[in-house]
Amino acid sequence: MSALAIEGLSVTLGGAEILSGVDxxxxxxxxxxxxxxxxxxxxxxxxxxxxxxxxxxxxxxNGTHVSALSRRARARAVAAVAQTPVVPPGMTVIDYVLLGRTPYISPLGRESARDLAVVDGVLARLDLVAFAGRLLPTLSGGERQRVFLARALAQEAPLLLLDEPTSALDIGHQQDVLDLVDDLRRDRNLAVLATMHDLSVAGEYADRMVLMAGGRVVAAGPPAEVLTEELLTTQYRARVKVLQGAHGPIVVPVRS
Structure with missing residues (x-):
């Protein structure tokens, strides 16, 4: 049984079909x-x-249709990092990350010792302990990105959705964050569904890749089968050279 199973997914926004029949x-x-x-x-x-x-x-x-899940149950099953998360005003880092424990706290209750321990552990793994008392607007874009990921990891959900998780990070923190997600998904048996623009980085970490165009899936499989010069030239209208790296294909733009 798949942790996530999508069949015939279609989405229409403003009268336009954005997704069509995605499996x-x-x-x-x-x-x-x-x-x-x-x-x-x-x-x-x-x-x-x-x-x-x-x-x-x-x-x-995990075999349950999402329509059958309550809001709290869904929050325990799926954690997400959006490209531009909404941040409540006046939030410190530790208070924001604690929001990830909301599905486990009763409406009139307070966080437990375990909730605090989970948050402390996540802050330590993401090198954020020194920022715990800082207000989010005082952080750099890369620091905030790590805080957003920390909140999602604090949910301890079996499915993690990452929408461009490293877009605001320098190359060192990109590697740190992706290595951390890679370790956690192995340690916790997490299912990870991500979107990424950097094709070489995406190919190094993904077990499988899905290439979409026009709201449809046009190719899917191991990175070596999806990151091909033919497919990328056709779908991206780009000139590229694909080299074989130690952990996956390396996509290099080629100047005309």
């Missing part, structure tokens, strides 16, 4: 990365899975 699975412990040109529907796909968009078709998590 996709992610197994427990598997990392699947969705790629594609701008406007392909990648972020829309993650928003639909995360429960933020109306859709047609079927989305099931």
């Amino acid at each position: 996709l699975t992610v197994a427990a412990g598997e990392w699947v990365t969705v790629i594609g040109p701008n406007g392909a529907g990648k972020s829309t796909l993650l928003r639909a899975v995360g429960g933020r968009l109306a859709h047609r078709g079927s989305i099931s998590i």
